[in-house]
Amino acid sequence: MPTAMPPVLRFDAADLGYARRPVVTGLSGILHEGEALALIGPNGSGKTTFLRSILSEAEILAGSVEVMAGAIGHVPQSADLDLEFPVTAEEVVTMGLYGELGWFRRPAREHRLRVRAALERVGMGERAGMRFGRLSGGQRQRILLARALVARPRLILLDEPFNGLDQPNRDALIGIIRSVKAEGVGVVVSTHDLSLARLTCERALLLAGRQIAFGPLQEVLTPEHLAQAYGIGSDVLIEADAEAAIEVRLT
Helix, strand or coil: CCCCCCEEEEEEEEEEEECCEEEEEEEEEEEECCCEEEEECCCCCCHHHHHHHHCCCCEEEEEEEEECCCCEEEECCCCCCCCCCCCEHHHHHHHHHHHHHCCCCCCCHHHHHHHHHHHHHCCCHHHCCCEHHHCCHHHHHHHHHHHHHCCCCCEEEEECCCCCCCHHHHHHHHHHHHHHHHCCCEEEEECCCHHHHHHHCCEEEEECCEEEEEEEHHHHCCHHHHHHHHCCCCCEEEEECCCCCEEEEEC
C-alpha cells in the first residue's frame, strides 16, 4: 500500500466562533500534503469561520485546529486592498514577503525573482507594472493568489475563489490549484460551486453550523448529506456523469 503523505492540517472535535459564541461545531478531519479540501455549505454555515480559525482569527472554543505545515497562504473572498490605492500588481505580490522581510527591509534580488516567478506562474507577468485596481476581477484574484504563492506556503486557503470569474480565469485557477497540489501543498477551498470542487478537490467538509460529513468528495456529496445541509426543499441538481462522479449545482 502507498504511504500516506504527511498531514498539513488536523482538526479534532473543534467548536469555532467569536466572543465565546459558537458558529460551527463538531469538526474533525485531516488534510495531507498534496490534497485539496472543499468547504461546502450554505451561507452562514461556518466555512469562513473555519478558514479564520486556521489563521488564528476565530476562537477555538473546544477541541483543536492544528496546522502541521509551515507558512500559510491566504486568498480572501475579495481584495483586501483599496482599489483606488496606487499600488502595482508587482507591489501587491511583494506584500506576500512581509513575513520574511518585515515592513522596512527592502527586497533583495532573490525576493524580486520570486515575485516575478509568482506572477509568471499565475499568467500575470506582463501585467506586473499595472495598477492593481485597474485589473479585472479575475486578474486581481490571480494577483492575490500570486501573493499567497510567493511566500512558499505549505497550506493555501482560498475563500470563494471562483466567484465572478469568467471561464478563462476559472480554467487558469483550476490549473494553478492542481499544480500546487502536485508540489505537495495542501489546499482548502471554500466554494458554492460543487462541480468546480470536484475538479480540484479530493476531500470535502460539509457544514451547516455543524459538521454534516467529512471525507472523500464522492462520499460526502451524497443526496442524503446535501439534504441535511441545505434542506429537503433546496434547489439541488445531482447528476451522475459517465464516470459515475457526482456533479452538483446549488442555487
